[in-house]
Amino acid sequence: MKIQLNGENRVVAATTLAQLVQELGLETRTIAIEYNLEVAAKSGWSAHQIREGDRIEVVHMIGGG
């Protein structure tokens, strides 16, 4: 499935957000997902379907002031 992930076009095998997190190897990280400009609740990731052309941002915390 072709989606926009963190600003780049990407083909992913995942069909849900939870699968996407796993496909990217991010299961143990403190992250959040924005799905088409809305916060995707973590509790709903396994049920949350991904569709062609979705715009997904995966973010984490880094050093900053």
Next chain:
Amino acid sequence: MSNSESDVLTIGSHTFRSRLIVGSGKYKDFPTTRNATEASEAEMITVAVRRVNITDAGKENLLDFIDSERYTILPNTAGCFNAEDAVRTLRLAREAGGWNLVKLEVLGDTETLYPNVVETIKAAQTLVSDGFEVMVYTNDDPIVATKLEEIGCVAVMPLGNPIGSGRGLANQFNIHVIKQRAKVPIVVDAGIGTASDAAKAMELGADACLINTAIAEAVDPLLMARAMRDAVRAGRQAYLAGRMPKRAFASASSPTDGYFWN
């Protein structure tokens, strides 16, 4: 002795013993970040929110070195130049780690990194309605500070000088006025360059200092972290002790009679 036991810092629903808040940016590496943070004895540390590097997902990251159980993680909106981006950022941060106490900073331009107060006020209104406890970065304008408090921010954080400038407190009088009028904690955030700047901020009545560059860019960050820890404490104690008045003329420290000479 110091009554640090009872002099707790209350910000929103949180209480802290330390009045030094630190940032996590600009360090040469993660171990230094961790060690300096520990040396500072800060209990709260700000972090930025950015895209995960998809191609390098296994790389080590900040929270591998900063224990989020030990420290209060304060997500910030560094890099946001409008209210919408700031609100998006903090909503995501809250979902990522459950953090409801956040730092709002909406900047106006990249050269001065001065706060855009119009966008800051907009963002603060949205975030407060959304249930966040907002610590808001702002300029040293007492009118804006009062406005942000009225909106419901749990702390107001006026700058001393631009972020990373290390120039100390540009307008001590304004910091004093802001503190006099405030009912919420006032945290001097940005511009502190060395220990005396932090002590001065606390002597003016600031409830805390937020310091990043001054520690991270010191030649010896660990030593500077300790210096800042001590400076914030010393300044706070001097403030609580109530300083002597400044006088136009001298006032002798010893009795002026009973001389055995002349």
